[in-house]
Amino acid sequence: MLQQIFLGDPARRFAWASLILTISLAVAPTKDFFREWRHYQRQYSKFIRNRPDAAALRARATTGIHQIWLPQLGVVDRCTTCHLGIAEPTLAGAAVPLPFRAHPVIPHDPEAWGCVVCHRGQGSATDVAAAHATTVAWEQPILPGRFIQASCGTCHQDDLPQAPRLDRGRELLARFDCIGCHKIAGVDRPAMLGPDLTDIGTKVSREWLYKWLKEPRTLTDANGNQTVDGVDTGEPQMPTFRLNDVELRDLSAYLSAQRARPIQPYRFDPRVVATLSKRKDVVDQGEARFRQMFCSTCHSLAVTRAGETTLIGGDIGPELTKIGSKVNPDWLVEWLRNPQQYLRHSQMPRYEWSDTDLYEVTQYMETKLTDPSLLADVPHWGSPTDAEVAAGRRLFIDKGCASCHAIAGVPPQEDFGPDLSFLGARNVSQLDFGAARIPNTLIAYIQAKISDPLSVNPMGRMPQYHLDQESLDDITTALLSLTGPPATRGMETLIIARPHPEFHPAGEFGRLYEQYKCYACHQFNGFGGTLAPDLSYEGSRTTRQWLIQFMENPQTLRPTLVLRMPQFNMSEREAGVIADYLEITMQSPDVDETLDPKEFTPAMAAAGKELYEKKFQCQSCHTIGSAGGYVGPSLSDAGNWLTPGWIEAWLRNPQALVPGTIEPKESFSQQEIQNLTAYLLALKQGGPASRAVTASSSGGAK
């Protein structure tokens, strides 16, 4: 019947066939007319029609597919077909509906760079779902704005303060020693990751090792939450390996048997011990000494106030709240006397201890910095058996411990885990999600691998990290930025390799520089820590006499500073050697060394005082005596501290001497600079000069 109607005779057949052919031919133009992007372009012209700036907007709005083509980056980007207003400043703000809103201010011109360079997604797609979809396994799913800084990092491989999340993520990658197991292009393995365990058996007990391996955290706050171990992210550098009891038994046996060099207990001067052991305040004295020496600049202690436990102190060294329950007392004394003898790469300075100080401080640490219940739930197995030690060694290798820790008889395991250099460019189809119930996206995969690796791969050896969501997002951002070498050769000029300069001065200064580990906190010619001031120009800044006094008794110039220079107990001769080296070598070419303080007259100083107090009101940030602000350093002793050449150069352009310093660059006249310099040079604590200024101020103001 049906056949009869449609195909009854040749004419019918022809008619039907023609009809179908016509419909088929009409499909393409119709479909084209109803395309999503045409809909948006019609909406856009409706949207701008009644605006006051309609004429200008219409003049710039072209119809049809828009395309940004960046052949060097391999980008074909048609997003502006619908996102029509991205470069229209009058369409900024949340009042303008998407997709017509102007792009927020960024350093790159969105019209020149297109969208997918930063946002990822399918640049060549011309409908919304295909361009944006994040759930389907597109090669480049769109990146949520929260992680957008990953895109900055694919090209900008140096530090990028404009992208704080990326920067912090990169810091976390370094902090957690990811490089121990994983290869990351452009990042070198440091000399030491985790501590060298060659003699760990002389330092801690088998019971402590068990506790640490099981749960590498040493603090518990008032709520029973296990917290920090010297890392403000709430995560110790040592991750959790989730070992079972047999594994813990064997590994703790193996490690506690590592005692290549036994500890020889230090022999204190018997007279010191005899005197001090009778005194009741030894521990209090030790605590006072611990504070005076500013151990807290590098080491933190947990302090509980109003039921809340917080860490106070720096994080260069480990947190010490329970150190007395951790280490062998003989080891502690030997460590403080010479840290590098135990751990060659330690950044801990070698202090010059008197027997009294050493005795008091170690007594304090062993008595006060303890937790009697720390090892309460740890089984006591006694001495390790040979079988346990052998099994422990196998575990040590199998778990990849040698990726971060050196130990006698085990070769270092580099590249134990997969190479992460291209992780951020991985296609979702290449990822194994196992049985994990998470969205099939690269971001979800990375976050699961870090916070619950077994959920993705029950057989995996990746340890577990307990990061808060913010840190997890930051580290994910840094990982997403690892897309291998940037896409184009033309971009290479943008990329500055991470600096690895080394500075190893020779001679007597070099020895002291190593002993006191100056570089742990200070920068020298671009090498060193960032906690304390850069000393590359210290010779131009300070007078020799002030430097010597400062090193013998470091008093901070900034009253609000919590972390201060430790007291090294160095001799006057040593301070002199360091001061001489800094004065002669660490010079700035911008500072006129030949300026003589005598050129600055009391009259100039009086005029400078007027400028300081009235015109520029420097006291808003600087203290003289007890009055003033504490944003900048105290200037009470500026005349003894600073050289005239430095003050002049500093007033002319502070950032030229210390890049990034927050003292604003003013536009002082040469006269003003000279007068201010004269005033600052006259500021001397206890010296006669300050009185001279006051006396002559009436005459000098002219």
Add this chain to the structure above:
Amino acid sequence: MRARALLLFALLGSALLTCCGGKTAAPAKAGALENAYDYETDWNDGQRIIPLNYQQAQGKRIFYQQCVWCHADQTPAGPSNRSNVTPSPPLWNDGATLNPLSDDYLGKVIGQGGSAMGKSAMMPPYSNTLTQTEIRALIAYARAIAVPPYASPVGKR
């Protein structure tokens, strides 16, 4: 004969399919924070998180380097210098004070210093230290964190 009929129907069917098919649901709308470049916690209300765009985020970064010492009551170093300065500088989220001031005026006070604008000389000039872009970012940040909230002149109209 039957094969030809089938062919025709198949043609018709596929034409219909290409016309109407191939569309999937648009992705779910994400929260404001999900797409924020950075964020700041409301200074007065620790529960309120304010999303920041790139420019506001740069303002936040520069603020915490240069300005926080006198224009906030809590600083990264702990105590604030605000109490040492008279007259007391406005808090950077003080909408009641800053909202009525135009971007242009604030830019001049920051760039040329307080004394140039008839205000306290304790506010130094920053035009040699910060770029105009950075100063604009600082103002954008102030607008973002303002309490009461800032409504731009365009938005009011």
